Structures are given as structure tokens and as C-alpha cells.
Amino acid sequence: MTYKIVASQCTSCSACEAECPNVAISEKNGTFVINPKKCTECIGYFDIPQCVAVCPVDDTCVIDNSLPRYQPSA
Amino acid sequence: MQKMAEHKGCGTSGGSGKASCGTGAGENDMPTEIWEKVKNHPCYSEEAHHHYARMHVAVAPACNIQCNYCNRKYDCANESRPGVVSEKLSPEQAAKKVLAVASAIPQMTVLGIAGPGDPLANPGKTFKTFELISEAAPDIKLCLSTNGLSLPDHVETIKKFNVDHVTITINMTDPDIGAEIYPWVFWKHKRVTGKEAAKILTDRQLQGLEMLTANGILCKVNSVMIPGINDDHLVTVNREVKSRGAFLHNIMPLISSPEHGTVFGLNGQRGPSAQELKALQDSCEGEMNMMRHCRQCRADAVGLLGEDRSAEFTTDKIMEMEVNYDLSSRQAYQEKVEEERQAKVAARNAELETLAGENADLKILVAVATKGSGRINEHFGHADEFQIYELSSNGAKFVGHRRVDLYCQGGYGEEEALETVIRAINDCTAVFVAKIGHCPKEDLAKAGIEAVDQYAYEFIEQSAISYFKDYLAKIRSGEITHVTRGDATIRQGAFVSVDA
Ligand code: SF4
Ligand code: SF4
Ligand code: SF4
Numbered sequence: 001m002t003y004k005i006v007a008s009q010c011t012s013c014s015a016c017e018a019e020c021p022n023v024a025i026s027e028k029n030g031t032f033v034i035n036p037k038k039c040t041e042c043i044g045y046f047d048i049p050q051c052v053a054v055c056p057v058d059d060t061c062v063i064d065n066s067l068p069r070y071q072p073s074a
Numbered sequence: 075m076q077k078m079a080e081h082k083g084c085g086t087s088g089g090s091g092k093a094s095c096g097t098g099a100g101e102n103d104m105p106t107e108i109w110e111k112v113k114n115h116p117c118y119s120e121e122a123h124h125h126y127a128r129m130h131v132a133v134a135p136a137c138n139i140q141c142n143y144c145n146r147k148y149d150c151a152n153e154s155r156p157g158v159v160s161e162k163l164s165p166e167q168a169a170k171k172v173l174a175v176a177s178a179i180p181q182m183t184v185l186g187i188a189g190p191g192d193p194l195a196n197p198g199k200t201f202k203t204f205e206l207i208s209e210a211a212p213d214i215k216l217c218l219s220t221n222g223l224s225l226p227d228h229v230e231t232i233k234k235f236n237v238d239h240v241t242i243t244i245n246m247t248d249p250d251i252g253a254e255i256y257p258w259v260f261w262k263h264k265r266v267t268g269k270e271a272a273k274i275l276t277d278r279q280l281q282g283l284e285m286l287t288a289n290g291i292l293c294k295v296n297s298v299m300i301p302g303i304n305d306d307h308l309v310t311v312n313r314e315v316k317s318r319g320a321f322l323h324n325i326m327p328l329i330s331s332p333e334h335g336t337v338f339g340l341n342g343q344r345g346p347s348a349q350e351l352k353a354l355q356d357s358c359e360g361e362m363n364m365m366r367h368c369r370q371c372r373a374d375a376v377g378l379l380g381e382d383r384s385a386e387f388t389t390d391k392i393m394e395m396e397v398n399y400d401l402s403s404r405q406a407y408q409e410k411v412e413e414e415r416q417a418k419v420a421a422r423n424a425e426l427e428t429l430a431g432e433n434a435d436l437k438i439l440v441a442v443a444t445k446g447s448g449r450i451n452e453h454f455g456h457a458d459e460f461q462i463y464e465l466s467s468n469g470a471k472f473v474g475h476r477r478v479d480l481y482c483q484g485g486y487g488e489e490e491a492l493e494t495v496i497r498a499i500n501d502c503t504a505v506f507v508a509k510i511g512h513c514p515k516e517d518l519a520k521a522g523i524e525a526v527d528q529y530a531y532e533f534i535e536q537s538a539i540s541y542f543k544d545y546l547a548k549i550r551s552g553e554i555t556h557v558t559r560g561d562a563t564i565r566q567g568a569f570v571s572v573d574a
Contacts, residue, residue: 015136
């Protein structure tokens with residue numbers, strides 16, 4: 001139900017933090033993390049996940065396959 | 075810049091360093107109100123950069139575009155915010171750092187925010203930092219560098235915080251060329267690519283530039299020269315930005331080594347040679363002032379240009395420092411600097427007069443080892459850069475600088491290090507130093523470069539003019555024959571001083 005950040009790739013540039021419409025992204029010990037409880041995959045806000053679109057390192061903000069996809073509650 | 079600060083006949087007089095251009099208002103002359111703003115700004119006045127220092131604080135890591143010469147994984151690798159930033163600061167930490175540095179380095183007059191990302195993609199942090207500093211140290215000038223994408227949205231705030239200088243990096247005005255430089259921009263919540271991205275970027279940059287100059291805020295334009303991509307086009311860029319009121323254009327060489335991991339670096343895109351860079355700068359010079367003393371500094375650089383004292387001011391050290399910001403002792407120090415500066419200009423002008431009547435067509439380049447104050451005061455083996463002057467019957471004109479690996483440093487054998495120095499100043503007839511050993515002197519002579527130590531600790535321009543007179547006299551008497559020199563290499567990598 002969520003995106004995650006591949007910590008080893010993250011440059012800690014903080015670009016994603018400001019763009020997330022759900023304030024799901026924050027800094028923890030020098031790297032950025034997504035709070036899965038808050039991430040909606042940007043569904044309901046934008047066509048594309050903002051963290052993916054703004055991140056300068058490709059394949060750093062990725063779908064977390066260990067969790068189910070986000071379902072907007074009807 | 076050269077023309078503004080150094081052109082013939084324009085001296086500075088009076089305790090304030092005010093320009094007194096007696097040559098009439100040609101296009102070479104900078105309007106007085108602009109000169110007043112830039113005269114103590116090391117980045118904007120070539121002459122001032124010998125005397126005044128600047129610092130950058132790295133509070134702005136996020137960026138809203140991607141450039142092919144930048145690899146964000148290792149921080150931004152180019153333009154005025156390149157290289158590695160060791161520490162990113164909060165606005166509060168940055169303000170404390172500025173006070174600590176301003177107290178330790180009284181000739182520090184300018185605080186810039188130049189990344190490592192785009193300061194205007196981080197408006198909260200950038201403007202909070204400006205706010206804190208303008209309260210605590212009102213005498214320090216504020217400036218910022220931006221890629222321009224969100225510039226039009228922030229012009230009002232820039233005005234409000236009294237930012238008097240803005241640098242915009244503009245590498246193209248033609249979207250076809252832009253598409254080769256920028257893989258994407260983040261715009262209205264989307265990632266836009268290709269020509270469309272470049273079109274948005276150039277429109278926003280030019281709009282931002284127009285808005286700033288309309289509001290009386292000084293604008294410098296930085297361009298990265300990428301051979302085969304935008305080198306010819308930069309002449310057009312120069313015209314476009316000039317017509318929109320930019321007062322200074324800084325064309326910098328592309329930095330692209332494969333090890334930086336940038337798209338250009340990995341593609342084998344080369345940077346320009348020293349001669350190519352100079353030729354382009356010269357061809358734009360009729361259009362407007364050109365900046366030639368840019369060091370492509372780190373986003374956390376501290377000190378005189380060409381000097382990096384950032385290691386003295388790490389966050390740990392600053393937080394422990396007892397800061398005693400004393401405006402009056404800073405002013406007293408700066409007055410001394412002004413006196414030295416007047417003396418230098420007077421000496422240069424006096425020497426220049428003795429050149430009157432010489433009208434040889436000859437032009438030669440010389441390299442100078444200096445650590446500031448406009449004097450030849452660095453040992454050859456300790457120089458991590460050389461300043462390059464073009465000498466002619468018009469006098470001594472600063473045309474650039476060349477970074478080199480330290481001759482006395484480990485990592486290279488001495489022989490190899492000397493070779494890299496020779497490659498970097500291979501277009502020069504002589505190198506002026508405070509001191510030089512016997513062996514390097516001989517090796518330089520073999521390469522056709524004369525090592526000159528007879529002007530040790532003297533003013534650069536005065537000495538250079540005097541050298542040039544002797545050189546002409548020796549040619550005339552048949553003692554030497556003038557030989558045309560070759561091209562030189564620009565060293566790759568951001569400026570990082572190793573002995574800091
Ligand atoms: S996908 Fe959207 S909601 Fe989820 S973390 Fe990224 S920006 Fe935030
Ligand atoms: S945008 Fe990418 S690199 Fe920057 S902090 Fe977010 S995840 Fe890390
Ligand atoms: S603007 Fe600077 S920091 Fe941003 S991607 Fe370009 S070169 Fe890197």
C-alpha cells in the first residue's frame with residue numbers, strides 16, 4: 001500500500017519531503033523514509049507519485065511489494 | 075568584469091574605493107551605481123577578489139531539475155555550486171557559521187546560498203537563513219544562485235530580504251540544445267522531459283531575469299561551456315541575457331570526469347581546453363562584461379576565491395566557538411584593505427604610464443602564484459592555482475586561473491606533478507613566483523616557461539607590466555626571440571584546497 005525509499009541510494013537531498021501531499025516522508029538518521037501508514041501512492045492527489053517524479057536518483061522511491069497496494073476507500 | 079574593474083584609465087580613489095573613470099562613459103564603463111554595489115564583491119569584481127572573501131552555506135540540498143553535468147548522488151558536480159559538500163546545515167547552524175566566519179575573517183563581505191541543490195527549490199530554508207543573517211550581521215551582502223526554474227515565484231521575497239545579487243545558470247535559450255543538457259525538470263507536479271522541459275526552463279529563466287533587473291536587483295548569468303553542444307550557442311545566450319539586463323556573464327568550463335558519474339562524464343563528453351574557453355569569453359566580451367575569475371566553488375566554500383578554509387569551520391568547531399561579532403573591528407580592517415587596494419591601483423597606473431607609446435602587437439600570457447592581496451606572494455611549490463594575465467601594450471589583463479595539483483604534495487611523484495603544472499600553464503611565457511627551487515626552474519625553462527622570482531611580494535600588475543617592457547626590449551635588442559606558446563589543459567574537478 002505504499003512506496004518506500006531504498007536507503008542505500010538516497011542522497012538525503014530532501015526534495016521528496018516537500019512534495020509529498022501526505023507528509024509521509026521524513027528524515028531519520030540522515031536518510032529519508034516513508035511512513036507506510038500515511039502514503040497513498042499519491043492517489044487522490046496527483047497522476048504520478050511525487051517522490052518518484054522529483055527524486056534525482058532513479059529507482060530510489062519504489063513500490064514496497066511486501067505491502068498490499070493502496071486502495072482508496074470508497 | 076575585467077573592463078569594469080581593470081580597464082585602462084579607471085582607477086579607484088577615495089577611502090571608499092569609489093570608481094573614478096576618467097575615460098568617459100564608453101560601453102566599457104560600468105555605471106557608478108552598479109560599481110558601488112559590486113566593488114567589494116569578490117565574485118563580481120575581479121579586482122576585489124584579491125582582497126575580499128565570500129562564503130557559501132549549504133542549506134539547500136533539494137533540486138527541481140536534473141542536469142547532465144550533475145550527479146546528485148555525489149552532490150552537484152558543476153557550476154558555482156559544485157563538488158562535495160561535507161555538511162548540510164540548518165538555517166540556525168548556518169547563521170552561527172556566518173557570524174563565526176565573519177569574526178575570524180574580517181574581509182568576508184558576501185554570503186551566498188548556492189545549493190548543493192537549488193536554493194529556490196528550498197525557499198523556506200534559504201530565506202530563513204537570510205532572515206537570521208540580516209538580523210545578526212547587517213553589513214554582510216546576501217546573494218543566491220539558482221537554476222531559475224522557480225525564480226519568477228520568488229522575486230518579491232528576494233526583494234524583501236534585500237538580496238542584492240542573484241546568479242542564474244543559463245546554458246541555452248534554444249530548447250533543442252536544452253534537451254541535450256537537461257534530462258528533466260519537475261514542473262507543476264510532473265516530471266517533464268525533452269524539448270518541452272527545456273522550453274519551460276528557458277522561459278522561466280528569462281522571465282525571472284527580466285523581473286529581477288526590472289526591480290533593480292543585480293543579475294549575473296553563469297553558463298557551462300559544453301563543447302559540441304552549446305559552445306557556439308553561448309554567444310546567442312550572451313546576447314539574450316545582456317538584452318534582459320544581466321550585468322555580468324560567467325562562462326565556465328564543463329567539469330566532466332568519468333569518476334564523477336555524471337551523464338556527460340560517463341558519455342565521454344569532454345570539457346573545453348583553456349584556449350577554447352578563452353576564445354569564447356573573448357568573443358562575448360564586446361557584448362558585456364565577462365567574469366573570468368570564477369573558481370566553481372563548493373557550496374560550502376569559505377574564504378578568498380581560490381582559497382578554501384571550510385575545514386576550519388566544520389559544524390562541530392562552530393558550535394564550540396565563542397562568537398564575538400564586532401562590526402567596528404570588521405570595518406577598521408576593511409579600511410586597511412582599501413588602503414592596500416588603492417596603493418596597488420596607483421602602482422599599476424604609474425607603471426602603465428611608462429608603457430605609453432609602446433604599441434607592439436605582441437600579446438603574451440603569464441602565470442602568477444598568489445595567495446591574495448594582488449601580490450606575487452606564493453611559493454611555486456605551494457600554489458594550487460595560478461592566475462593568468464594577458465600582457466600587451468595596453469597593460470596587464472586578468473584572463474583566468476588554472477588549478478593545479480600541488481607540486482609538493484604526495485600522491486604524485488614530483489616529476490609528474492610538475493608535468494601537470496606545465497600542462498596547466500603551457501600557454502604562458504613566464505610564471506611569477508615568490509620563490510622557486512632550482513630544479514623546477516630548470517624544468518620549466520626546458521618547457522619554454524621562464525620562472526621569474528625577481529618580483530617576489532610585489533604587486534602583480536605593476537610587476538607584469540614591468541616584465542613586459544623588459545620582454546619587448548629584449549626582443550628588440552635580439553637577446554630573445556618570441557615564441558608562440560601552445561594550448562593548456564583545464565584541470566578537472568571542483569576547487570578543493572588541500573592544505574586548508
Ligand atoms: S507516493 Fe506520494 S504519498 Fe507516497 S510517499 Fe511518495 S509522495 Fe508521499
Ligand atoms: S528525493 Fe530521493 S534522494 Fe532525495 S531525499 Fe528523497 S529519496 Fe532521497
Ligand atoms: S541545478 Fe545544480 S544541483 Fe541542480 S541538478 Fe543542475 S547542476 Fe545539479
